[in-house]
Amino acid sequence: SKKAVLVGHGMGGLLCRIYIGGDPPYGGRRYSGYRRVSHLITLGTPHLADEGRGHVLIQQTNALFPGALHAGSGIRYLSVAGAAADGARSSSARRRYERLLKDGRVRGDGTVPVESAVLPGSERVVLDSASHGPRSRSWYGADRTTVERWWPQEPRQRRSCG
Numbered sequence: 001s002k003k004a005v006l007v008g009h010g011m012g013g014l015l016c017r018i019y020i021g022g023d024p025p026y027g028g029r030r031y032s033g034y035r036r037v038s039h040l041i042t043l044g045t046p047h048l049a050d051e052g053r054g055h056v057l058i059q060q061t062n063a064l065f066p067g068a069l070h071a072g073s074g075i076r077y078l079s080v081a082g083a084a085a086d087g088a089r090s091s092s093a094r095r096r097y098e099r100l101l102k103d104g105r106v107r108g109d110g111t112v113p114v115e116s117a118v119l120p121g122s123e124r125v126v127l128d129s130a131s132h133g134p135r136s137r138s139w140y141g142a143d144r145t146t147v148e149r150w151w152p153q154e155p156r157q158r159r160s161c162g
Helices: 011-020 056-064 091-097 144-150 153-158
Strands: 004-009 037-043 076-082 123-127
Touching: 004 011, 011 037, 011 056, 123 144
Parallel strands: 004 037, 037 076, 076 123
Antiparallel strands: none
């Protein structure tokens, strides 16, 4: 394939955005992976956080590479969010969501709330039963049926045999 499909889970989705990057450089290095990527799919990635919340990597990535920055260059961005855990009913989910949002009484995958997992300018898929961790039976990549709910059609059609 001439271009890769990147799939990033959790903070790995932010690292994929940095790789796609371009100008300005991140940490003194310019990756410019946007020339080699056709799709960026993020699974439960904390793209957004309220002011004063979230990991410094979230703030830096959004400052340097806001939203679906290279969508006009042909990269297809897809944000996949899980909504299996309700922060209004689960105090543990609420505490995790409040690392990113002021009010954690929202739905999410148990670690990342839906509204944080959707990158502005991207397509979105919300899986009502998806949880964040791969140990869960309802994880984003738990089985073929779950993956087929979010994996884009185009890469399936271009797959070569042999």
